[in-house]
Amino acid sequence: MSSPIPPPEPTALESAKAALERIILDPTYHDLLAIVKAARNGAVYGAKVRFPHALVMVFLFRPGTFSEKASLVFRATRTHAQNLARFAVIYKLVCYVLKHLGSRGGPGKEGPYDTLLAGLVGGYAVFGGRGKRSGKIPSVNQQIVVYVFARVVLALARLAVKPADAAAGVAGGLPFVSRPDVSARISHYAWPVFAAASWGAVMHLFRYHPEELQSSLRSSMTYIYQQSDSWDGLRNFIWHNK
Template identity: 70%
Template sequence: MSSSSPVPIPPSTLATLQAFAERIILDPQYHDLLSIVKGCRNGAVYGAKVRFPHALVMVLLFRSGTLREKAGLVFRATRTHAHNLARFAFIYKLTCYLLKHFSGRAGGGKGGAEGPYDSFVAGLLGGYVVFGQRSARSGKVSSVSQQIVIYVFARVVLALARLAVKTDGGGLPFLSREPVSATVSHYAWPVFAATSWAAVMHLFRHHPDDLQPSLRNSMSYIYQQSDHWDSLRNFIWHNK
């Protein structure tokens, strides 16, 4: 009995297929739809790149268990982060596409015009569907989703604070005037940094269970476990 080997594809056929695929992806009429696909791809890749090293370090430092159990935790955290960002990118870009092409707004070429609040509506929908849901099994929001939302929220607060003191339009009526704007800009960050650390240290000292677990673990390592040792070995070389 002779085994059949796969028939190789001629180079000319591969070149033809490649040229055909490139004509599709470079055609302007498919650009908006293909950008949804590319957004999913980029969201998944970015989520994996960001989460994997973070999860690896946090699990190795603060989680107990076998190597296989730790590897499973790292894999699940990486998969969740990548999956969430890919889903959000899909919902966000698809919603923007639908609003632009089917809203009936004139202008912006054949597909219609982008509205001033399209990105807000698309972000609202994506944020609710992807990051606003609780686990059906535990009834809790996943720690990965919490971390992503908290990260985004912190950046939003900083951006709004900068926007509030802008003197070239967009700022708040009183804060955007000189010299008030310059004074607030100069002192805002020190006050923000000081009060943030004052609040988190107070919460860690008196209400640690209400802090996010990875933050609580890292703070415990620095501020609580540093209070205990019984030899030079676990004073310098080892923590415990």
């Protein structure tokens, strides 16, 4: 009988891949590797979200040559991706440090305010600064912070009127307004009032203080509500804006 053929020796590339997988799957390195993964995810998400938005807004509403517009799209995409990646790294890193320094639950356990502190540090470091040359707040950063702020306000508004559920151990929101009957009534009417107030305010600001609105919002509103007031023939009434 012939002796069995031994399996081929793994190549250097396969050995390196196996070693890398052992490190990645080792729980000892999980928290540190999560920081690297967060940076990757932040950059990818930022690019995916910003690129189509910048492409549409710049090419539809911004003047300039093709190369100038392409440069604006690239810069906005890069800035958004970099900022989300930087914030993810700082946030995860601060959470890691706080967790391993020890908190109310002791070293290795997350404290009740670790995420708040990490968010404060990341928000200040990444989104709290101004442009080095212009001294102005970057428009991309304004858009991200305003987006987050709007979601925070909506969440806090919902939390304020959230009824208590003793059986589930869920605390209610603010006194009186979180009573089930009052909460249901506020929830029913709050959104129409909020939507009406928001649009009324932004249209008033656009009419009398347009310079205070964000540039992308101002550009789109100029296109829709201001440039629609003028034309000199069928060509720029239907087929072209100007």
